[in-house]
Amino acid sequence: MLVKKDNRLFQQRLLHWYSRNQRKLPWRETKDPYKIWVSEIMLQQTTVQTVIPYYRKWFQLFPDIKALSQAPLQKVLKAWEGLGYYQRAKNLYRASQIIMEKHKGLIPETYKSLRNLPGFGPYTTAAVLSFAFSKPYPVLDVNVRRVLMRLKGLQQEANPSVDKILKPFLLSLFLPRKSSLFNQAFMELGALVCRPQNPSCLLCPFQEFCQAYQEGTQEIIPRPKKINFHKIEAVLGIIKQNNRFLIQKRPSKGLMADLWEFPGGKIKRGETPAQALYREIKEELGLKVKEKKILTQVTHSYTQFRVTLHAFLCTLHGTPKANNQALRWVTLREFKNFPFPSGSVKVIEFLRNNQNRISINQAG
Ligand code: SF4
Numbered sequence: 001m002l003v004k005k006d007n008r009l010f011q012q013r014l015l016h017w018y019s020r021n022q023r024k025l026p027w028r029e030t031k032d033p034y035k036i037w038v039s040e041i042m043l044q045q046t047t048v049q050t051v052i053p054y055y056r057k058w059f060q061l062f063p064d065i066k067a068l069s070q071a072p073l074q075k076v077l078k079a080w081e082g083l084g085y086y087q088r089a090k091n092l093y094r095a096s097q098i099i100m101e102k103h104k105g106l107i108p109e110t111y112k113s114l115r116n117l118p119g120f121g122p123y124t125t126a127a128v129l130s131f132a133f134s135k136p137y138p139v140l141d142v143n144v145r146r147v148l149m150r151l152k153g154l155q156q157e158a159n160p161s162v163d164k165i166l167k168p169f170l171l172s173l174f175l176p177r178k179s180s181l182f183n184q185a186f187m188e189l190g191a192l193v194c195r196p197q198n199p200s201c202l203l204c205p206f207q208e209f210c211q212a213y214q215e216g217t218q219e220i221i222p223r224p225k226k227i228n229f230h231k232i233e234a235v236l237g238i239i240k241q242n243n244r245f246l247i248q249k250r251p252s253k254g255l256m257a258d259l260w261e262f263p264g265g266k267i268k269r270g271e272t273p274a275q276a277l278y279r280e281i282k283e284e285l286g287l288k289v290k291e292k293k294i295l296t297q298v299t300h301s302y303t304q305f306r307v308t309l310h311a312f313l314c315t316l317h318g319t320p321k322a323n324n325q326a327l328r329w330v331t332l333r334e335f336k337n338f339p340f341p342s343g344s345v346k347v348i349e350f351l352r353n354n355q356n357r358i359s360i361n362q363a364g
Contacts, residue, residue, distance in 0.1 A: 006209060011175050011182070013205035018185030021192060023048075026055055028184070033107040033132035034065050040127045041088050041119060045303070048191075054083055065105055069096040077258060077339035084302065084342065086256060091119025109133050130183050136176035139183040140166060143190025150194060150221050153211030158222040194218075229304065235277045236264040236311040236347060238295055239320070240358060244329035245351070246320055247338065248284070260328075260338040262311070262347070273310040287316045291360050296350045300343035311347045313360050 022028070025048065027039035038058055042051045061079050062068035068076070073093060080089035095117040099107060107128065108114050114125045126137035140148075145158050148166045156162060175182040193200045201213050212218040239246040239262075247260045263284045267276040278289050292314040299308045320327060330338065332355070335348050351358060 007173055010173055010206065010209060014185045014189065015175075015178070015181060017193075017205045018181070018188055022184070022188055023192075026052065031132060033128060035059065036132045037107060037124075037128050038092065040124050040131075041092055042083060044088060044124075045085055046083055050083070054079070065096045065099055065107070068093065069100045073258065074337070074339060078337065081339045081345065082342055086259065086339075088119060090258070094118045095120070107132070109135070111135075111137070127183070130179045134180050136174075136179045138170045138174040138179075139187065140170055141187055141190075143187045143194070144170065144183075146196065146222060147186065147190045147194045147206075150199070150212035150218050151206065151210050153215055153217060153221070155217055155221055156223055157225055162222075227304065229306065232305050232307045233267040233273070234265060234307060234309050235267060235273050235280060236262040236309055236344070237277055237281050237289070237292075238262055238311055238313045238347070238351070238358070239316060240313065241319065241329070244331055245335075247328050247330055249326045249328075256341045258339075260340050261344055264309075267310075274312070277310075277312050277314065281314070281316065285316070285320045287318045287320060290315045290317050293360055295357070296347065296354075298343060298346040298350070300341075300346060302342075307343050309343050309347060311350070313358060315360055 027036055030036065039051070039055055042055055042058075058079055061075070062071060071093075073090070076089050076093045077086060080086060083089075098117055099105060103113070108117075109129070111125055111129060114120050114128060115122075120128075123139065123141055126139045127141070129135035129137045130139055140163065142158075145163070145166060148169055149156075149158065149162065152165070152169065154162060154165070189204075189206075193204050197219070199218050201207060201210070201218060204210070204213070207213050210218075212221050237246075246263060248263055250256055250259050250261055252258050263281055264277065265280040265284070267273055268279075271279070273294075274292065277292060281287060281289050292312045295311045295313045297308060297310050299306060301307075328338075332348075332352060340348065
């Protein structure tokens with residue numbers, strides 16, 4: 001158990017551990033608030049290894065806030081393709097425009113102004129203020145939360161009522177003079193040592209302060225959240241004419257908003273994939289499917305669900321009119337200009353690798 005007089009020892013051990021064990025990460029080599037902000041948004045719900053190439057490429061495309069604010073939204077979403085949670089990219093984009101309009105292109109340095117920008121929740125606000133401006137805000141991220149819960153031996157789910165207990169605890173340990181260093185060190189310890197599974201307690205500098213370690217409960221803290229992970233089956237119509245494929249834009253609100261997709265949709269209960277294809281194409285394009293053949297089947301797991309996509313190559317009675325913003329005919333090469341959900345990216349990959357099979361007459 002940590003008592004007040006131990007706090008100093010705790011801080012010393014944490015910083016000492018960090019000085020010897022921290023990873024070299026690109027966003028730790030800068031104090032540029034824009035770069036720190038982008039890294040914090042990308043790292044939400046996404047692993048460090050996944051983020052690094054996206055982070056590097058981002059600044060080639062959008063070297064500063066002005067460049068980001070002036071880019072077309074589609075280019076921003078394309079740069080985000082594969083990272084998921086596209087609302088994060090949209091918030092970055094919208095916030096960059098507000099920063100240009102209202103803050104002379106500079107990221108505000110006060111909690112209130114930052115918190116008012118899209119995508120700046122309590123965590124991101126504290127992180128940017130601490131890492132970019134060395135302001136004295138402790139950061140409670142998923143890693144820090146787990147360490148704190150184990151230090152206190154709280155055998156429950158991580159939720160807002162637990163945060164009410166953890167915030168004053170974190171504040172009591174916090175080192176305001178070295179805000180950035182303290183926060184980064186704490187987060188790093190959670191990521192590398194006090195991991196969700198198999199924490200390396202024998203290497204941990206906090207063993208003697210840790211309730212969970214002493215009680216042997218570290219593996220069950222925090223208790224896993226009950227997630228209703230459901231399975232979705234959907235069909236896609238790959239409609240090809242004159243070496244171009246028909247794609248459509250998703251609505252601007254809701255799941256995967258503003259991304260592009262092939263026509264199609266969910267298979268309803270009792271329907272076969274082929275029946276769903278006929279129904280969806282009729283509903284979306286107002287046309288009947290003439291011929292079809294199954295091309296490929298891919299699965300992709302999102303956070304809350306797993307989708308199986310049945311991709312059919314098909315021909316139609318009539319030609320859809322791609323005369324509005326939401327419908328386009330594009331070549332294989334032009335797919336690179338349009339952001340797609342990750343499941344559709346796998347289908348596009350299949351099309352690229354199997355160009356000789358994308359003919360309805362060859363395989364019938
Ligand atoms: Fe986490 Fe183990 Fe360290 Fe406790 S002793 S903080 S459970 S790594």
